[in-house]
Amino acid sequence: MRIGFLGPMATFTDMAVKHLFPLQEHVPFMTIPECIEAVHFEKVDYAVVPLENTLEGSVHLTVDYLFHEVELKIIAELTVPIQQHLMVHPDHVENSMEVEKILSHSHATAQCHQYLHRHYRGASIEYTTSTAAAAKYLKEHPEMKIAAIANELAADTYGLSIIQHGIQDFDRNHTRFVVLSRTKKPLELESGFSNEKTTLMVTLPSNHSGALHQVLSALAWRKINLSKIESRPLKTGLGDYFFILDIEQAMDEVLLPNAIKEMEALGCGVKLLGSYPVYSTE
Ligand SMILES: O=C(O)C(=O)C[C@]1(C(=O)O)C=C[C@@H](O)C=C1
Numbered sequence: 184m185r186i187g188f189l190g191p192m193a194t195f196t197d198m199a200v201k202h203l204f205p206l207q208e209h210v211p212f213m214t215i216p217e218c219i220e221a222v223h224f225e226k227v228d229y230a231v232v233p234l235e236n237t238l239e240g241s242v243h244l245t246v247d248y249l250f251h252e253v254e255l256k257i258i259a260e261l262t263v264p265i266q267q268h269l270m271v272h273p274d275h276v277e278n279s280m281e282v283e284k285i286l287s288h289s290h291a292t293a294q295c296h297q298y299l300h301r302h303y304r305g306a307s308i309e310y311t312t313s314t315a316a317a318a319k320y321l322k323e324h325p326e327m328k329i330a331a332i333a334n335e336l337a338a339d340t341y342g343l344s345i346i347q348h349g350i351q352d353f354d355r356n357h358t359r360f361v362v363l364s365r366t367k368k369p370l371e372l373e374s375g376f377s378n379e380k381t382t383l384m385v386t387l388p389s390n391h392s393g394a395l396h397q398v399l400s401a402l403a404w405r406k407i408n409l410s411k412i413e414s415r416p417l418k419t420g421l422g423d424y425f426f427i428l429d430i431e432q433a434m435d436e437v438l439l440p441n442a443i444k445e446m447e448a449l450g451c452g453v454k455l456l457g458s459y460p461v462y463s464t465e
Contacts, residue, residue: 185210187218187227193337194315199261199360200231202464203372213312215244216252222363223253229370235359235411236265238294238352241427245361246415249456250384250425257382257457259362259370263464267295267332267351270318270343272325279330279346282306286317287332295332298350306330318343361459369459376460379433380410383443385426386417388450395426401445402430405438427456434458 186204189196190211200209210227212218218230233242249255267287271279285292285303289310292299299308311317317331322341331343338345362370387394402409411429430439434455443453 184208184229185227187212187221187230189213189215189218189232189313191313191315191319193318193334193340194313195263195265195334195358196231196233196313196360197315198334198336198464199263202263203231203259203261203362203370203462204229213316215242216248219245219248219253219255219363222255222365225365228364229258230363231261231360232363233290233358234260234361236290236294237355237357239290241413241415242290243415246413246427249363250415250454251418255363255365256367257361257459258364258366258368259372259459260380260461261360261362261464262357262461263360265294265351265356265358266334266349267291267314267356268335268338268345269295269298269330269332269347269350270321270338270345271330272321273342273344274325275328275330276344276346278328281328282330284309284327284329285332286311286320286329288312288314288317291332294351294356297352298347302347303330315340361457367457369457371460372462374462376462378431378461379459380461381430381432381434381439381458382456383428383430384454384456385428385446386452387424387426391450394449394451397449398426398446398451401442401449402428405442407432407438407442 314333
């Protein structure tokens with residue numbers, strides 16, 4: 184079995200893949216859309232991509248691609264604790280305060296905003312496709328006065344020196360990764376899961392006042408719990424949105440199907456993104 188992931192080697196996504204699929208073949212892709220399309224076009228069986236971070240919220244590229252571009256299912260979630268470190272090429276450890284540029288993924292950079300503001304105000308920030316891509320760039324450019332924000336595995340893999348550990352603004356930092364598949368069969372690991380979730384993407388009928396309230400009511404009176412609701416642009420015009428609903432239970436025989444039928448009867452479009460187990464590395 185082939186598993187695509189946001190590469191190169193030693194991204195946080197790589198760590199997630201190693202945890203979920205220790206024995207399978209791992210295939211790195213440089214961007215999230217490339218990972219997602221690899222499953223869609225059957226180049227890989229599954230893909231693992233980041234979906235949400237405690238400090239930065241949703242990974243919009245993942246959410247939007249799943250809504251607008253492909254018909255894939257989430258078959259598992261893995262929550263991973265995230266520790267960001269500042270690292271330089273070993274030749275630059277002595278003069279690390281002279282760093283002119285800091286490279287990393289936009290989500291990782293945002294997670295360390297306060298640290299960068301306090302200690303590296305003069306340095307410019309450059310975004311890379313992943314944290315490990317930044318680390319790899321440092322290894323390939325020893326002559327440049329640059330630093331990267333990435334994890335410990337990336338420092339080891341690319342021979343870099345960590346000059347400051349744990350620079351994220353808040354300690355309780357986690358990212359949710361999801362496994363995407365063309366079929367809806369949940370991924371069952373021997374380790375067992377902590378709980379289950381169902382994710383829906385809902386569009387509201389136009390000119391229907393109180394439609395969102397009624398969607399929430401369809402869940403509320405059935406005592407179905409939400410762990411998240413978020414809107415994203417439909418990209419059809421200002422004020423047009425779809426909603427992502429994370430529900431704290433697996434698809435059942437009666438309650439959830441009936442809640443979905445009720446939403447559809449209101450004129451809503453409902454896309455079931457998946458009903459899946461939630462795993463954790465902790
Ligand atoms: O760049 C990486 O290492 C990734 O796996 C991507 C990603 C993300 O998109 O949020 C994953 C976890 C961290 O929150 C930072 C970056």
